[in-house]
Amino acid sequence: MDGASTLTGRCLCSSVRYRCGALLYPATWCHCESCRRASGTAPVGWFTVALASVEFHGDSLRVHRSSPGVERRFCSVCGTPLTYWSEQRPTEIDFTLGSLDEPDRVTPVDHIWMADAPDWDRPTDGLPQHAGLRPTTLR
Ligand SMILES: [Zn+2]
Ligand SMILES: [Zn+2]
Numbered sequence: 001m002d003g004a005s006t007l008t009g010r011c012l013c014s015s016v017r018y019r020c021g022a023l024l025y026p027a028t029w030c031h032c033e034s035c036r037r038a039s040g041t042a043p044v045g046w047f048t049v050a051l052a053s054v055e056f057h058g059d060s061l062r063v064h065r066s067s068p069g070v071e072r073r074f075c076s077v078c079g080t081p082l083t084y085w086s087e088q089r090p091t092e093i094d095f096t097l098g099s100l101d102e103p104d105r106v107t108p109v110d111h112i113w114m115a116d117a118p119d120w121d122r123p124t125d126g127l128p129q130h131a132g133l134r135p136t137t138l139r
Helices: 033-039
Strands: 007-010 017-020 028-030 044-050 055-057 061-067 070-075 081-086 092-096 110-112
Touching: 017 092, 033 044, 033 061, 033 070, 033 081
Parallel strands: 028 110
Antiparallel strands: 007 017, 017 055, 028 044, 044 092, 061 070, 070 081, 081 092
16 A cells, blocks of 8 residues: 555544555545534544555444445444445545544535534635535535
8 A cells, every 4th residue: 555645543542453554535424414413513624535545553443324325333432433435435434534543634524414503613714515415516
């Protein structure tokens, strides 16, 4: 794996560590209800990499199927949300921005699922805001 594009991260308690390849798309802020409930706050920053580029270390990774065809993985010791995977995009996986060892290496470029956002979750950073998913023309 190319060291310059390799990203690493971990959960709060370090029971789970990961290593993955470069981003497939620019990162985003997700404001959907599912992310809000899974994290306990909003929004949640995500970046997307190739599933085949991912290595996990540690035995505390657990999965919760939060919607049909959707798997959210988290640390069973400390509860940190780590990944989102959907059968709609089976060769990709999303990681939480906050779990990166070097979070400044990835910067979100927009906001998605604003239709779900509570009144107190209104970004003022000037980035584009999409009611649902990012339009595919921007991917
Ligand atoms: Zn942990
Ligand atoms: Zn979401």
